[in-house]
Amino acid sequence: MTLKYTDVSEFPQIIEELQSSFSNNLTRPLNYRKKQLEQLYNLLDENEQEFCEALYNDLHKHKTESLLGEINMIKQDCLDAIEHLDEWTSPEYVEVGLAHKLNRCHIRKDPVGLVLIVGAWNYPVNLVLLPLVGAIAAGCTAIIKPSELAINTATTIDALLPKYLDQKAYKCINGGETEMTNLLKYKFDHIFFTGSGAIGKKIMLAASKHLTPVTLELGGKSPVILDENINFSVTAKRLIWAKSFNSGQTCIAPDYILCTKKTQKALLKEIPKALKDQFGDDIQKSPDYARIINQRHFDRLAKLLEKTKGNIVVGGKIDRDDLFIEPTFVENVPKNDRLMEDEIFGPIFPIVTVDNIEEAVNFINEKEYPLSLYPFSNDNSTIQYILNNTRSGGVTVNDCLIHATVPTLPFGGTGASGMGAYHGRKSFEVFTHKRSVLTSPFFSEKLLEGRYAPYKETNYNI
Numbered sequence: 001m002t003l004k005y006t007d008v009s010e011f012p013q014i015i016e017e018l019q020s021s022f023s024n025n026l027t028r029p030l031n032y033r034k035k036q037l038e039q040l041y042n043l044l045d046e047n048e049q050e051f052c053e054a055l056y057n058d059l060h061k062h063k064t065e066s067l068l069g070e071i072n073m074i075k076q077d078c079l080d081a082i083e084h085l086d087e088w089t090s091p092e093y094v095e096v097g098l099a100h101k102l103n104r105c106h107i108r109k110d111p112v113g114l115v116l117i118v119g120a121w122n123y124p125v126n127l128v129l130l131p132l133v134g135a136i137a138a139g140c141t142a143i144i145k146p147s148e149l150a151i152n153t154a155t156t157i158d159a160l161l162p163k164y165l166d167q168k169a170y171k172c173i174n175g176g177e178t179e180m181t182n183l184l185k186y187k188f189d190h191i192f193f194t195g196s197g198a199i200g201k202k203i204m205l206a207a208s209k210h211l212t213p214v215t216l217e218l219g220g221k222s223p224v225i226l227d228e229n230i231n232f233s234v235t236a237k238r239l240i241w242a243k244s245f246n247s248g249q250t251c252i253a254p255d256y257i258l259c260t261k262k263t264q265k266a267l268l269k270e271i272p273k274a275l276k277d278q279f280g281d282d283i284q285k286s287p288d289y290a291r292i293i294n295q296r297h298f299d300r301l302a303k304l305l306e307k308t309k310g311n312i313v314v315g316g317k318i319d320r321d322d323l324f325i326e327p328t329f330v331e332n333v334p335k336n337d338r339l340m341e342d343e344i345f346g347p348i349f350p351i352v353t354v355d356n357i358e359e360a361v362n363f364i365n366e367k368e369y370p371l372s373l374y375p376f377s378n379d380n381s382t383i384q385y386i387l388n389n390t391r392s393g394g395v396t397v398n399d400c401l402i403h404a405t406v407p408t409l410p411f412g413g414t415g416a417s418g419m420g421a422y423h424g425r426k427s428f429e430v431f432t433h434k435r436s437v438l439t440s441p442f443f444s445e446k447l448l449e450g451r452y453a454p455y456k457e458t459n460y461n462i
């Protein structure tokens with residue numbers, strides 16, 4: 001299958017139409033927003049099978065993973081936004097001091113305008129449609145640009161979106177580097193980007209020409225820290241689940257493990273059983289295990305395995321024709337190993353041994369701020385020590401990934417793992433301008449006379 005790219009000659013007309021719809025207040029009425037959110041919900045609900053098939057064809061993603069990690073999250077956010085839209089959009093009246101007692105002061109929730117939403121390939125439905133929920137709820141017009149690498153999913157979104165959403169307000173553009181470079185020349189009111197740090201920098205640079213604000217949802221090496229007092233059987237189960245989900249191609253996938261030699265041994269004892277329980281004797285035959293997106297990423301991961309100075313102790317089987325990489329644990333990985341340089345973004349799990357939690361914390365702090373952090377411990381003071389002495393976008397304690405599934409927890413990175421956050425109400429806020437409004441009554445004029453020239457010293461306290 002090939003993806004039909006949008007011709008760049010169509011961009012001016014698309015942008016002009018969406019800008020004009022915004023200026024004409026098409027997307028501002030709350031009933032309109034609710035209707036479009038309902039339609040977005042229906043788009044996912046009525047075409048669940050088609051989306052799941054596209055995700056299977058792109059990534060061999062099992063239906064459960066497609067529902068949990070993509071479709072259900074967006075549907076939930078649509079329902080949440082519809083239910084709370086009146087509350088979110090209502091003006092906030094603020095406390096004022098004596099000097100403003102006669103003025104009415106409030107904060108309006110204005111939509112920012114035309115927004116661009118650009119997604120990555122690993123959760124190719126979620127990463128464009130979940131932010132779109134926020135854009136619609138806020139009253140913006142929007143262009144979404146799905147990743148060109150998830151070809152089947154991008155084709156499905158492109159075909160279905162116009163059947164459900166108002167084409168005067170929400171459009172899908174398809175393409176790769178050329179199309180994106182061209183698109184970024186236009187002025188948007190916000191750019192919401194999910195992807196790599198390298199492209200994130202290009203987005204920010206292009207946005208700076210128009211002083212356009214950006215949200216950057218990037219990646220990083222999210223560490224796991226294991227204390228010695230944990231339940232290793234449960235820990236093994238949770239780590240296998242999180243690292244195998246979408247074959248480790250998750251921005252918040254646990255990237256590597258930090259623990260003592262003793263803990264490494266205790267964990268590795270439990271891993272084979274956890275793997276077998278979840279994927280059977282031959283993982284390649286399991287219908288539940290995803291594949292690597294393409295040969296380029298497969299080769300990148302295969303090379304990491306080939307070059308590591310650690311020892312492969314579990315897994316290691318790879319099959320290029322099938323884009324299959326077995327969940328692979330590598331023990332005694334040196335701190336400066338190739339596996340410890342960039343985000344792995346695949347099912348390879350290096351274990352770096354340290355003498356204690358302090359050394360683990362110091363090691364994390366030598367790297368860029370990760371998107372997530374996963375401390376496992378039964379001791380609250382140890383967890384607090386780790387949280388007080390590290391930084392990361394988010395944290396799940398004693399498990400992985402699941403903080404990202406709670407709509408009331410803002411999701412985003414910090415430092416190199418990104419800027420800004422979304423999900424639930426926070427998505428609405430990303431695309432909303434909080435506009436301060438003060439209304440002064442004419443009858444207060446007598447009280448204001450002191451502010452006018454000619455100034456007198458007695459008027460300083462006005």
Ligand code: NAD
Nearest residue numbers: 119120121146147176177180195196199217218219220251
């Ligand atoms: P990528 O940066 O290569 O591509 C992301 C998007 O940028 C795609 O839509 C692509 O078409 C577009 N793009 C490509 N070249 C461009 C250019 N020159 N200018 C502008 N746009 C361009 O990222 P990817 O490989 O699709 O995704 C993997 C990365 O995304 C990983 O680092 C992962 O951690 C991160 N990620 C982050 C999150 C999050 O929520 N924080 C979620 C998923 C993935």
